[in-house]
Amino acid sequence: MEVKVCVRNLSKSTTEEELQVLFAQAGEVIAAEIVRDREKGGSRGFAFVTMSALSEADRAVNLFNAFVFSGHILQVGLAVPRKQRSSISAMYEP
Numbered sequence: 713m714e715v716k717v718c719v720r721n722l723s724k725s726t727t728e729e730e731l732q733v734l735f736a737q738a739g740e741v742i743a744a745e746i747v748r749d750r751e752k753g754g755s756r757g758f759a760f761v762t763m764s765a766l767s768e769a770d771r772a773v774n775l776f777n778a779f780v781f782s783g784h785i786l787q788v789g790l791a792v793p794r795k796q797r798s799s800i801s802a803m804y805e806p
Contacts, residue, residue, distance in 0.1 A: 714742055715769035716791035720758045722746070723782035728759075730782075735761045738775050739768025760791055 719731065731744035742762040746755050763769040769790060777788040 713766060715763050715766045717761045717763060717769050717772050718758065718789055718791040719761055719776070720787040721784050722755065722757050722759060722786070723784050724755045724757060726755065726759075726782055731759055731761055734776070734781065735763070735772050738763065738772035740764035 717735070726746065728744040728746055731746070732741045735741045735744065740763065742764055744759060744761045746759040748754060749756055761772065763772055773788050773790060776786050779786050779788070
């Protein structure tokens with residue numbers, strides 16, 4: 713089962729290839745996608761890395777959360793699917 717990991721606080725110059733190499737230390741990387749600004753095309757400073765299994769995603773979180781990469785302290789956690797994010801946000805709205 714593929715699992716996405718959210719990676720925040722990336723250097724604007726980080727590439728998908730660099731993320732694939734880094735996260736391959738935790739297991740098989742299916743994809744690495746840097747989120748880009750729609751208008752300018754530059755990095756927004758975060759990405760999603762898809763790992764091939766939950767155990768590998770957990771290993772990636774343990775290895776790389778608070779890891780210094782390109783001078784930035786990464787924030788890494790399991791990605792929350794959009795539907796769950798919406799319902800979680802709704803619970804906190806007045």
